[in-house]
Amino acid sequence: STFQKIIHINLSKGLIGEERLPGGWYSDYIGGHGIAMQYLLEDLALKRPILQDPIIVMTGPLTGSPVPGSSKAVILSYWGDTKTLRISSFEGKFPVHLKLAGFDGLVISGSSKKPVGVFISSNDSKIIDASKWWGKDVLATNEGARSYLQGMSTLTIGPAGETSNPFASIVADEFINAGPGIGADFGIKKLKHISLNPDGAFTISSDVK
16 A cells, blocks of 8 residues: 655754655556665756655555564664765564555655654644653653653664664664664654654555556
């Protein structure tokens, strides 16, 4: 199932918007890796790139299907000043819950001046203050985030990411580590966690092709 839609969070401006991707991308650049790289390259080709040191998450081509073990996503980060590109993948509940929230992917651009978290749902996404969780480990942060809503999926960093440890990873759903160095990228942006509310629904296409 594809929505051809992603959510874009600008931390510098505190804004959230939705963006529809070209339908042809799903056949020309198969998979989360291909679509994430195409999205980045199209921006870099502009005379004035729109994205500011983006972190991009794109779901896999089978995520949301009945295929066992298909809940997967690619995460990449790119820093314009140093031309540093990091790419990793992860699995668990987060990718399919991103689909359930109505999105094939998400893009984080810019940086916040204070610790923030991002809540994503099908109709009520927002950026919230995460200062009270800054300095806490992943388990404590997720417990605090779930005080707002049980059953969420999360991408979170701990103190290592906050202090820009070059080996810091992100943690999906408390126990799945991914993306060595991307945790530090979250920390530089003052992004403590991304939490998903799987409040939507999607149907599996009956078109065999």
